[in-house]
Amino acid sequence: MDREAEIFQSLADSTRLRLLHLLVRRGEICVCELTDALGLPQYNVSRHLRVLQHAGWLSDRKQGKWVYYRIKPELPLYQRTLLAAIAELEKHRHDLKEDAARARQRLKLRRGGLCCVGLVSKIGAATTSKSRNLKPRKVGNTR
Amino acid sequence: MDREAEIFQSLADSTRLRLLHLLVRRGEICVCELTDALGLPQYNVSRHLRVLQHAGWLSDRKQGKWVYYRIKPELPLYQRTLLAAIAELEKHRHDLKEDAARARQRLKLRRGGLCCVGLVSKIGAATTSKSRNLKPRKVGNTR
DNA sequence: AATATATATGCATAATAGCGCATGTGAGCA
DNA sequence: TGCTCACATGCGCTATTATGCATATATATT
Secondary structure (H helix, E strand, O other): OOHHHHHHHHHOOHHHHHHHHHHHHHOOEEHHHHHHHHOOOHHHHHHHHHHHHHOOOEEEEEEOOEEEEEEOOOOOHHHHHHHHHHHHHOOOOHHHHHHHHHHHHHHHOOEOOEOOOOOHHHHOOHHHOOOOOOOOOOOOOOO | OOHHHHHHHHHOOHHHHHHHHHHHHHOOEEHHHHHHHHOOOHHHHHHHHHHHHHOOOEEEEEEOOEEEEEEOOOOOHHHHHHHHHHHHHHHOOHHHHHHHHHHHHHHHOOEOOEOOOOOHHHHOOHHHOOOOOOOOOOOOOOO
């Protein structure tokens, strides 16, 4: 598969569209926030992020235990056009609005720019629960 | 796979990007013309066209033995934005320019709006050769 | 040093996609 | 009526992909 087909391939998955959509809307978001916003297992989110990054969409930044992802700045025009199409998708898909709402709530919990400092007792967020890789309980309805 | 992921999936293939690109540029084109422009076996082109049509990109029109495909008019905004991205791709991919050049030559041969009237002896076009489904000999260089 | 948390990944499996080949279908023409 | 041509499709094969589970890695924290 050539380069451009790979880029389109990276968009050919509902989870990845949801991730990109959130990153387009909200800027830099860490994995645990994305995991909570989407209500999917962490390993799942992590792997889809890797696909998106490999396709050239994302850059990441490690800070402490967390990894923040964002849309790579300076994308070629056709990729920015594709992102515009994804943003436009929100008008067709209610689930993207729900993702955005959950993300908004989750991002409120940041303290000093950090994504989840001492959240365990506060909200019982999925990724900070005791059991590892437990499918997080749904924050809202997930389609 | 939901609707939008299916639409992106339909773009995640090099052959389909080439087909869409030609249809965006040239309007209505019949299968044999597309087959010659791409230099691929007819059954291959036919199947990819079906995928694109199923994803909602194309409408077709039968005329005699031929089937003409074109981009469906009145696509939702985000799909038109996607087509804009595909058109923009030409600046990154030389092969799309080559497709366009071969298509231009092939479309010149139309007579009275028909795609290939009595072309057999004239150009020995791939799809009009004696043997069925023989891989067409290359019209130009095909990557 | 031991433990807990955030993230990534190896492995097995099931689902899917593309391709080549042969053949079916339907229209036009001799 | 039979043949040819344009197009479509069923079948078998192979390659790729998504997912769940378990676990590795790395960075705090105690």
